[in-house]
Amino acid sequence: MDKEKLLMIPGPSPVHPRILNSLSLPTVSHVGPEHVAEMKKALDNLKKVVFSENGEPFIVAGAGTLAMEMALLNIIEKGEKLLGLSQGFFGQRMAQITQSFGLDCDLIENEWGKAVLPEELDAKLKQEEYKAVVSTHVDTCTGACAPVKDYAKILKQRDIYFIVDGVCATGGIEERMDDWGIDVILTAAQKCFGAPPGLAILVFSQEAMEKRRRMGTIPAYYSDILNWLPIMKDPSKYFSTPCVNEIRAFYESTRIVLEEGLEKRFLRHARVARSIRAALTALGFSIYTQEPFLADTLSVIEYPEGVEDQSFRKTFAENGVIVAGGLGETAGKVFRMGHMGNLSVSQVLFALDALERTLSSVGYSFESGSGLEAAREILEG
Numbered sequence: 001m002d003k004e005k006l007l008m009i010p011g012p013s014p015v016h017p018r019i020l021n022s023l024s025l026p027t028v029s030h031v032g033p034e035h036v037a038e039m040k041k042a043l044d045n046l047k048k049v050v051f052s053e054n055g056e057p058f059i060v061a062g063a064g065t066l067a068m069e070m071a072l073l074n075i076i077e078k079g080e081k082l083l084g085l086s087q088g089f090f091g092q093r094m095a096q097i098t099q100s101f102g103l104d105c106d107l108i109e110n111e112w113g114k115a116v117l118p119e120e121l122d123a124k125l126k127q128e129e130y131k132a133v134v135s136t137h138v139d140t141c142t143g144a145c146a147p148v149k150d151y152a153k154i155l156k157q158r159d160i161y162f163i164v165d166g167v168c169a170t171g172g173i174e175e176r177m178d179d180w181g182i183d184v185i186l187t188a189a190q191k192c193f194g195a196p197p198g199l200a201i202l203v204f205s206q207e208a209m210e211k212r213r214r215m216g217t218i219p220a221y222y223s224d225i226l227n228w229l230p231i232m233k234d235p236s237k238y239f240s241t242p243c244v245n246e247i248r249a250f251y252e253s254t255r256i257v258l259e260e261g262l263e264k265r266f267l268r269h270a271r272v273a274r275s276i277r278a279a280l281t282a283l284g285f286s287i288y289t290q291e292p293f294l295a296d297t298l299s300v301i302e303y304p305e306g307v308e309d310q311s312f313r314k315t316f317a318e319n320g321v322i323v324a325g326g327l328g329e330t331a332g333k334v335f336r337m338g339h340m341g342n343l344s345v346s347q348v349l350f351a352l353d354a355l356e357r358t359l360s361s362v363g364y365s366f367e368s369g370s371g372l373e374a375a376r377e378i379l380e381g
Protein backbone atom coordinates (compact mmCIF):
# COMPACT_ATOMS: atom_id res chain seq x y z
CA MET A 1 0.00 0.00 0.00
CA ASP A 2 1.04 3.59 -0.68
CA LYS A 3 2.62 5.33 2.25
CA GLU A 4 0.26 7.91 3.70
CA LYS A 5 0.73 11.30 2.06
CA LEU A 6 0.40 14.62 3.83
CA LEU A 7 -2.64 16.38 2.39
CA MET A 8 -1.81 20.06 2.01
CA ILE A 9 -4.48 21.02 -0.48
CA PRO A 10 -6.97 23.75 0.49
CA GLY A 11 -9.29 21.16 1.99
CA PRO A 12 -9.87 18.40 2.83
CA SER A 13 -7.15 18.92 5.42
CA PRO A 14 -5.36 16.02 7.17
CA VAL A 15 -7.68 14.13 9.51
CA HIS A 16 -6.27 13.64 13.02
CA PRO A 17 -6.02 10.01 14.25
CA ARG A 18 -8.52 10.77 17.04
CA ILE A 19 -11.09 11.75 14.42
CA LEU A 20 -10.25 8.77 12.22
CA ASN A 21 -10.69 6.45 15.20
CA SER A 22 -14.10 7.92 15.94
CA LEU A 23 -15.12 6.98 12.39
CA SER A 24 -14.35 3.34 13.04
CA LEU A 25 -17.05 3.01 15.71
CA PRO A 26 -20.30 1.23 14.80
CA THR A 27 -23.14 3.13 13.17
CA VAL A 28 -25.83 3.81 15.76
CA SER A 29 -29.51 4.68 15.51
CA HIS A 30 -30.07 8.20 14.21
CA VAL A 31 -32.69 8.75 16.93
CA GLY A 32 -30.94 6.84 19.72
CA PRO A 33 -29.28 8.25 22.85
CA GLU A 34 -25.65 8.06 21.63
CA HIS A 35 -26.32 10.10 18.52
CA VAL A 36 -28.60 12.52 20.37
CA ALA A 37 -25.87 13.23 22.91
CA GLU A 38 -23.14 13.63 20.27
CA MET A 39 -25.24 15.87 18.07
CA LYS A 40 -26.16 18.12 20.98
CA LYS A 41 -22.55 18.48 22.05
CA ALA A 42 -21.41 19.07 18.47
CA LEU A 43 -24.00 21.86 18.10
CA ASP A 44 -22.95 23.45 21.40
CA ASN A 45 -19.29 23.30 20.47
CA LEU A 46 -20.00 24.77 17.05
CA LYS A 47 -21.56 27.83 18.69
CA LYS A 48 -18.47 28.23 20.85
CA VAL A 49 -16.20 28.17 17.81
CA VAL A 50 -18.04 31.15 16.28
CA PHE A 51 -18.46 32.95 19.63
CA SER A 52 -22.25 32.79 19.50
CA GLU A 53 -24.44 32.66 22.61
CA ASN A 54 -27.87 32.84 21.03
CA GLY A 55 -27.40 31.60 17.48
CA GLU A 56 -29.17 28.54 16.04
CA PRO A 57 -26.64 25.96 14.83
CA PHE A 58 -27.36 23.48 12.01
CA ILE A 59 -25.38 20.41 10.98
CA VAL A 60 -26.71 18.67 7.87
CA ALA A 61 -25.31 16.02 5.52
CA GLY A 62 -23.86 17.76 2.48
CA ALA A 63 -20.88 20.03 1.98
CA GLY A 64 -19.90 23.69 1.81
CA THR A 65 -21.91 24.39 -1.32
CA LEU A 66 -25.11 23.12 0.28
CA ALA A 67 -24.37 25.39 3.25
CA MET A 68 -24.01 28.33 0.83
CA GLU A 69 -27.35 27.46 -0.74
CA MET A 70 -29.03 27.05 2.64
CA ALA A 71 -27.72 30.41 3.85
CA LEU A 72 -29.00 32.25 0.80
CA LEU A 73 -32.39 30.58 0.37
CA ASN A 74 -33.30 31.08 4.02
CA ILE A 75 -32.44 34.81 4.05
CA ILE A 76 -33.38 36.35 0.72
CA GLU A 77 -36.54 36.04 -1.32
CA LYS A 78 -37.75 37.20 -4.71
CA GLY A 79 -37.84 40.98 -4.98
CA GLU A 80 -35.01 41.45 -2.51
CA LYS A 81 -31.49 42.16 -3.56
CA LEU A 82 -28.30 40.46 -2.42
CA LEU A 83 -24.84 41.98 -2.67
CA GLY A 84 -21.94 39.56 -3.02
CA LEU A 85 -18.39 40.55 -2.16
CA SER A 86 -16.21 38.33 -4.28
CA GLN A 87 -12.48 37.82 -4.20
CA GLY A 88 -12.49 34.85 -6.51
CA PHE A 89 -14.08 31.51 -7.26
CA PHE A 90 -16.54 31.07 -4.40
CA GLY A 91 -17.93 34.60 -4.58
CA GLN A 92 -18.89 33.84 -8.15
CA ARG A 93 -20.53 30.61 -6.95
CA MET A 94 -22.77 32.63 -4.62
CA ALA A 95 -24.01 34.57 -7.64
CA GLN A 96 -24.57 31.32 -9.58
CA ILE A 97 -26.68 29.90 -6.74
CA THR A 98 -28.91 32.97 -6.67
CA GLN A 99 -29.30 32.76 -10.45
CA SER A 100 -30.45 29.14 -10.20
CA PHE A 101 -33.26 30.23 -7.89
CA GLY A 102 -34.16 33.40 -9.79
CA LEU A 103 -32.89 35.65 -7.02
CA ASP A 104 -31.31 39.01 -7.58
CA CYS A 105 -27.58 39.38 -6.87
CA ASP A 106 -25.01 42.08 -7.61
CA LEU A 107 -21.33 41.25 -7.22
CA ILE A 108 -18.44 43.51 -6.39
CA GLU A 109 -15.61 41.64 -8.00
CA ASN A 110 -12.00 42.34 -7.46
CA GLU A 111 -8.90 41.53 -9.36
CA TRP A 112 -7.69 38.18 -8.01
CA GLY A 113 -5.34 38.29 -5.04
CA LYS A 114 -7.24 41.11 -3.28
CA ALA A 115 -10.46 41.43 -1.34
CA VAL A 116 -13.15 44.12 -1.53
CA LEU A 117 -12.19 47.12 0.61
CA PRO A 118 -14.61 48.30 3.31
CA GLU A 119 -14.78 51.70 1.52
CA GLU A 120 -15.94 49.96 -1.65
CA LEU A 121 -18.71 48.21 0.26
CA ASP A 122 -19.76 51.46 1.89
CA ALA A 123 -19.85 53.28 -1.47
CA LYS A 124 -21.96 50.55 -3.06
CA LEU A 125 -24.47 50.61 -0.20
CA LYS A 126 -24.93 54.35 -0.75
CA GLN A 127 -25.88 53.75 -4.40
CA GLU A 128 -28.22 50.82 -4.10
CA GLU A 129 -30.51 49.14 -1.60
CA TYR A 130 -29.65 45.61 -0.48
CA LYS A 131 -31.38 43.24 1.90
CA ALA A 132 -28.32 41.11 2.55
CA VAL A 133 -24.59 41.05 1.91
CA VAL A 134 -22.59 37.85 1.50
CA SER A 135 -18.84 37.65 1.71
CA THR A 136 -16.34 34.85 1.27
CA HIS A 137 -14.03 35.04 4.28
CA VAL A 138 -11.09 33.30 2.62
CA ASP A 139 -11.14 32.45 -1.05
CA THR A 140 -9.56 29.07 -1.61
CA CYS A 141 -8.59 29.94 -5.14
CA THR A 142 -6.76 33.23 -4.61
CA GLY A 143 -5.70 32.92 -0.95
CA ALA A 144 -7.26 36.31 -0.19
CA CYS A 145 -8.79 36.94 3.23
CA ALA A 146 -11.56 39.54 3.44
CA PRO A 147 -11.80 42.16 6.23
CA VAL A 148 -15.00 40.60 7.52
CA LYS A 149 -14.95 42.46 10.83
CA ASP A 150 -14.80 45.80 9.01
CA TYR A 151 -17.64 44.83 6.68
CA ALA A 152 -19.71 43.86 9.72
CA LYS A 153 -19.14 47.29 11.26
CA ILE A 154 -20.52 48.97 8.15
CA LEU A 155 -23.51 46.63 7.93
CA LYS A 156 -24.38 46.92 11.60
CA GLN A 157 -25.29 50.58 11.10
CA ARG A 158 -27.82 49.59 8.44
CA ASP A 159 -30.64 47.09 8.39
CA ILE A 160 -28.76 44.57 6.23
CA TYR A 161 -28.21 40.88 6.94
CA PHE A 162 -24.61 39.72 6.80
CA ILE A 163 -23.73 36.21 5.61
CA VAL A 164 -20.15 34.94 5.84
CA ASP A 165 -18.84 31.97 3.87
CA GLY A 166 -16.35 30.68 6.40
CA VAL A 167 -15.64 27.38 4.65
CA CYS A 168 -11.91 28.09 4.54
CA ALA A 169 -11.79 30.12 7.77
CA THR A 170 -14.18 29.02 10.53
CA GLY A 171 -12.18 27.32 13.27
CA GLY A 172 -8.85 28.61 11.92
CA ILE A 173 -9.39 32.38 11.76
CA GLU A 174 -11.37 34.44 14.26
CA GLU A 175 -15.08 34.98 13.49
CA ARG A 176 -16.99 36.57 16.37
CA MET A 177 -20.57 36.17 15.33
CA ASP A 178 -22.32 38.01 18.19
CA ASP A 179 -19.76 40.77 18.79
CA TRP A 180 -19.28 41.63 15.17
CA GLY A 181 -22.93 41.21 14.22
CA ILE A 182 -22.77 38.42 11.65
CA ASP A 183 -26.19 36.90 10.81
CA VAL A 184 -25.12 33.65 9.20
CA ILE A 185 -21.80 31.83 9.29
CA LEU A 186 -21.62 28.83 7.01
CA THR A 187 -18.86 26.27 6.71
CA ALA A 188 -18.06 22.61 6.07
CA ALA A 189 -16.35 19.87 8.07
CA GLN A 190 -13.29 19.25 5.90
CA LYS A 191 -11.36 22.50 6.07
CA CYS A 192 -10.39 24.24 9.31
CA PHE A 193 -12.11 21.66 11.54
CA GLY A 194 -10.00 18.92 10.01
CA ALA A 195 -12.90 16.44 9.92
CA PRO A 196 -13.68 14.32 6.84
CA PRO A 197 -15.91 15.89 4.17
CA GLY A 198 -19.66 15.29 4.35
CA LEU A 199 -21.32 18.07 6.33
CA ALA A 200 -22.91 21.46 5.71
CA ILE A 201 -22.55 23.51 8.87
CA LEU A 202 -24.28 26.80 9.68
CA VAL A 203 -25.13 29.12 12.54
CA PHE A 204 -28.01 31.61 12.16
CA SER A 205 -28.49 34.63 14.43
CA GLN A 206 -31.90 35.09 16.07
CA GLU A 207 -32.52 38.06 13.72
CA ALA A 208 -31.82 35.81 10.75
CA MET A 209 -34.20 33.16 12.18
CA GLU A 210 -36.93 35.79 12.49
CA LYS A 211 -36.36 36.83 8.90
CA ARG A 212 -36.70 33.18 7.80
CA ARG A 213 -39.96 32.81 9.72
CA ARG A 214 -41.39 35.93 8.10
CA MET A 215 -40.60 34.51 4.63
CA GLY A 216 -43.17 31.70 4.73
CA THR A 217 -42.61 29.09 2.01
CA ILE A 218 -39.23 29.12 0.26
CA PRO A 219 -38.07 27.25 -2.88
CA ALA A 220 -36.31 24.60 -0.80
CA TYR A 221 -37.19 21.49 1.16
CA TYR A 222 -34.03 19.71 2.34
CA SER A 223 -32.36 23.15 2.52
CA ASP A 224 -35.18 24.73 4.52
CA ILE A 225 -33.81 25.42 8.01
CA LEU A 226 -37.32 25.34 9.46
CA ASN A 227 -37.48 21.64 8.53
CA TRP A 228 -34.24 21.09 10.44
CA LEU A 229 -34.83 23.34 13.44
CA PRO A 230 -36.91 20.80 15.44
CA ILE A 231 -34.18 18.17 14.90
CA MET A 232 -31.42 20.53 16.04
CA LYS A 233 -33.47 21.29 19.17
CA ASP A 234 -34.20 17.61 19.78
CA PRO A 235 -32.03 15.23 17.73
CA SER A 236 -34.23 12.27 18.68
CA LYS A 237 -36.77 13.59 16.16
CA TYR A 238 -36.67 12.63 12.50
CA PHE A 239 -36.61 14.71 9.33
CA SER A 240 -33.97 13.06 7.12
CA THR A 241 -31.41 10.53 8.31
CA PRO A 242 -28.34 12.36 9.60
CA CYS A 243 -24.92 10.86 8.85
CA VAL A 244 -24.32 9.69 12.39
CA ASN A 245 -20.70 8.62 11.88
CA GLU A 246 -19.70 11.90 10.23
CA ILE A 247 -21.39 13.84 12.99
CA ARG A 248 -19.50 11.83 15.60
CA ALA A 249 -16.27 12.63 13.75
CA PHE A 250 -17.20 16.29 13.55
CA TYR A 251 -17.97 16.31 17.27
CA GLU A 252 -14.51 14.88 17.92
CA SER A 253 -13.00 17.60 15.72
CA THR A 254 -14.76 20.31 17.75
CA ARG A 255 -13.37 18.78 20.94
CA ILE A 256 -9.86 19.03 19.51
CA VAL A 257 -10.49 22.67 18.54
CA LEU A 258 -11.73 23.59 22.00
CA GLU A 259 -9.04 21.60 23.83
CA GLU A 260 -6.40 23.53 21.92
CA GLY A 261 -8.25 26.76 22.70
CA LEU A 262 -9.52 29.14 20.05
CA GLU A 263 -7.03 31.95 20.65
CA LYS A 264 -4.12 29.49 20.57
CA ARG A 265 -5.50 27.83 17.47
CA PHE A 266 -5.82 31.12 15.59
CA LEU A 267 -2.26 32.07 16.60
CA ARG A 268 -0.95 28.68 15.48
CA HIS A 269 -2.59 29.14 12.08
CA ALA A 270 -1.02 32.60 11.78
CA ARG A 271 2.42 31.37 12.79
CA VAL A 272 2.35 28.34 10.48
CA ALA A 273 1.23 30.57 7.60
CA ARG A 274 4.09 33.00 8.19
CA SER A 275 6.63 30.20 8.46
CA ILE A 276 5.56 28.55 5.22
CA ARG A 277 5.62 31.83 3.34
CA ALA A 278 9.01 32.74 4.79
CA ALA A 279 10.38 29.39 3.64
CA LEU A 280 9.00 29.75 0.13
CA THR A 281 10.21 33.31 -0.20
CA ALA A 282 13.69 32.26 0.95
CA LEU A 283 13.65 29.62 -1.78
CA GLY A 284 12.89 32.18 -4.47
CA PHE A 285 9.13 31.76 -4.82
CA SER A 286 6.79 34.74 -4.63
CA ILE A 287 3.40 35.03 -3.00
CA TYR A 288 0.48 35.53 -5.39
CA THR A 289 -1.93 37.09 -2.89
CA GLN A 290 -1.41 40.77 -2.07
CA GLU A 291 0.13 41.54 1.30
CA PRO A 292 -2.73 42.95 3.38
CA PHE A 293 -5.06 40.13 2.31
CA LEU A 294 -2.90 37.09 3.12
CA ALA A 295 -4.94 34.29 4.68
CA ASP A 296 -3.70 32.20 7.59
CA THR A 297 -5.29 29.03 6.21
CA LEU A 298 -3.68 28.64 2.79
CA SER A 299 -1.00 30.13 0.57
CA VAL A 300 -1.07 30.67 -3.17
CA ILE A 301 2.48 30.65 -4.44
CA GLU A 302 3.93 31.67 -7.79
CA TYR A 303 6.56 29.48 -9.38
CA PRO A 304 9.97 30.98 -10.03
CA GLU A 305 11.65 30.62 -13.42
CA GLY A 306 12.66 27.02 -13.97
CA VAL A 307 10.00 25.23 -11.90
CA GLU A 308 7.26 23.61 -13.96
CA ASP A 309 3.87 23.02 -12.34
CA GLN A 310 3.09 19.44 -13.37
CA SER A 311 6.49 17.92 -12.67
CA PHE A 312 6.87 19.92 -9.43
CA ARG A 313 3.55 18.71 -7.99
CA LYS A 314 4.12 15.15 -9.16
CA THR A 315 7.57 14.99 -7.55
CA PHE A 316 6.34 16.73 -4.39
CA ALA A 317 3.63 14.05 -4.12
CA GLU A 318 6.24 11.30 -4.55
CA ASN A 319 8.10 12.95 -1.68
CA GLY A 320 4.98 12.69 0.48
CA VAL A 321 3.11 15.99 0.11
CA ILE A 322 0.02 16.72 -1.97
CA VAL A 323 -0.60 20.33 -2.97
CA ALA A 324 -3.11 21.79 -5.44
CA GLY A 325 -2.58 23.58 -8.73
CA GLY A 326 -3.98 26.96 -9.68
CA LEU A 327 -7.49 27.45 -11.06
CA GLY A 328 -8.66 29.59 -13.98
CA GLU A 329 -6.20 32.32 -14.89
CA THR A 330 -3.62 31.05 -12.38
CA ALA A 331 -3.47 27.48 -13.73
CA GLY A 332 0.14 26.41 -14.34
CA LYS A 333 1.51 29.59 -12.73
CA VAL A 334 0.88 28.91 -9.05
CA PHE A 335 0.39 26.11 -6.59
CA ARG A 336 -1.93 26.28 -3.60
CA MET A 337 -0.86 24.93 -0.24
CA GLY A 338 -3.41 24.49 2.50
CA HIS A 339 -2.20 24.88 6.08
CA MET A 340 -5.39 24.69 8.07
CA GLY A 341 -6.96 22.41 10.65
CA ASN A 342 -4.79 20.24 12.84
CA LEU A 343 -1.48 20.55 11.02
CA SER A 344 1.39 20.11 13.50
CA VAL A 345 4.76 21.87 13.51
CA SER A 346 6.50 18.60 12.66
CA GLN A 347 4.18 18.12 9.68
CA VAL A 348 5.06 21.62 8.47
CA LEU A 349 8.78 20.89 8.78
CA PHE A 350 8.34 17.54 7.04
CA ALA A 351 6.55 19.30 4.18
CA LEU A 352 9.25 21.93 3.79
CA ASP A 353 11.97 19.32 3.82
CA ALA A 354 10.07 17.41 1.13
CA LEU A 355 9.74 20.66 -0.79
CA GLU A 356 13.51 21.22 -0.81
CA ARG A 357 14.10 17.62 -1.91
CA THR A 358 11.56 18.16 -4.67
CA LEU A 359 13.23 21.33 -5.88
CA SER A 360 16.60 19.57 -5.99
CA SER A 361 15.24 16.74 -8.07
CA VAL A 362 13.52 19.02 -10.59
CA GLY A 363 16.87 20.77 -11.11
CA TYR A 364 16.11 24.10 -9.48
CA SER A 365 19.10 25.80 -7.88
CA PHE A 366 18.76 27.24 -4.39
CA GLU A 367 20.65 27.38 -1.14
CA SER A 368 19.99 24.03 0.50
CA GLY A 369 18.32 24.31 3.92
CA SER A 370 17.43 28.00 3.54
CA GLY A 371 13.68 27.38 3.41
CA LEU A 372 13.65 25.14 6.45
CA GLU A 373 15.79 27.57 8.38
CA ALA A 374 13.50 30.53 7.61
CA ALA A 375 10.51 28.49 8.78
CA ARG A 376 12.23 27.24 11.92
CA GLU A 377 13.03 30.78 13.01
CA ILE A 378 9.32 31.58 13.05
CA LEU A 379 8.05 28.25 14.39
CA GLU A 380 10.58 27.94 17.17
CA GLY A 381 11.35 31.62 17.80
Ligand SMILES: *Cc1c(COP(=O)(O)O)cnc(C)c1O
Pocket (backbone or CB within 6 Å): 011, 063, 064, 065, 066, 090, 136, 137, 138, 139, 140, 165, 166, 167, 168, 188
Ligand atom coordinates in the same frame (compact mmCIF):
# COMPACT_ATOMS: atom_id res chain seq x y z
C1 LIG B 1 -14.24 24.74 -0.27
C2 LIG B 1 -15.05 25.96 -0.25
C3 LIG B 1 -16.42 25.96 -0.59
C4 LIG B 1 -17.12 24.75 -1.14
O1 LIG B 1 -17.19 23.72 -0.26
P1 LIG B 1 -17.58 22.25 -0.77
O2 LIG B 1 -17.54 21.49 0.51
O3 LIG B 1 -16.52 21.86 -1.74
O4 LIG B 1 -18.91 22.33 -1.39
C5 LIG B 1 -17.12 27.13 -0.47
N1 LIG B 1 -16.54 28.26 -0.05
C6 LIG B 1 -15.24 28.32 0.26
C7 LIG B 1 -14.65 29.60 0.72
C8 LIG B 1 -14.46 27.17 0.17
O5 LIG B 1 -13.17 27.24 0.50
